[in-house]
Amino acid sequence: MVTFQTAMSDATSPGTATCARCDTTLTEGDRVVAGDRAFCRSCYDTLSHEVRQAVARMSEDINYPMAALGAVLGGAAGALAWWGFTVLTEISFGLVAVVIGFLAGHGAVRFAGGKRGTGLQAIAVTVGALSFLVAAYLVNMTFINQTLQQRGEGWRIPFPPHSVEMFSRVLAVNFGMMKLVFLAIVVYEAWLIPRPPKLDLAA
Ligand SMILES: [Zn+2]
Known part of the structure; x- marks a missing residue:
């Protein structure tokens, strides 16, 4: 129809x-x-009003508890995938960690019924970053415990950690530039996926 008119x-x-x-x-x-x-002019105003309303509805009435649940499930799945991959292959392939941001972002969007918005971005970024740190802790914990076992030591690094201090000390063992880069990618993915679409309409 439109093509025909054109x-x-x-x-x-x-x-x-x-x-x-x-x-x-x-x-x-x-x-x-x-x-x-x-x-x-009047048709354009009507159309752009409709588009603006559709985009506004996308960020309205968001079920934040469900969004948080989706982000946590996604982040946990990504963290387990990275941990499992690293422990099984004994290769610290940090790029797999990127799925954590991807799954946390999509988890938040899916469980909120396809909505997008800055609140969902905040949830996904927070959960994605925490999941990444927990995954990094789990990887270090596993390798440190293997070493302790080989040495015949009787103690192990526990999960969950007993304190924030223990958590950060286990993370600090090998927290270098690459980890920071992967964390940045996780945060970027988690920020990007629930972002509302940008409107580029003439005023
Ligand atoms: Zn018209």
Whole structure:
């Protein structure tokens, strides 16, 4: 239909002779071009209002407990995947950690019923970063405990850690630049996925 109209108006003048919504003949002062189509001012205002409302609804009535649950499930699944991969292969392949941010972001969006918004971004970023740190703790814990076992030591690093201090000391064993880079990627993924779409409408 639209293609047909465009083709028809192409025959007379280049594409923008009539409004793509109401077929009114457009004048120089009453024509808004959006992409490859032209609208009269009032149709354009109606359309952009509808689009703005649709985007606003996307960030309204968000079920935050469900979103948080989805983010936690996603983050936990990603953390387990990284931990399992690292322990099984004994390769510290940090790039696998990126799935933590991906799953935390998608978990928040899915469990909130496909909504997006800054609140969901905050949840996904927080959960993604924490999941990454917990996963890094689990990896270190496993390798330290293997060493303790080989030495015949009787004590083990526990999970969950007994204190924040224990948590940070186990993390600090090998927390270098690469870990920081992977953490940044996790945070970026978790921030990007629940982001509401950017509107680029003429005023
Ligand atoms: Zn119109």
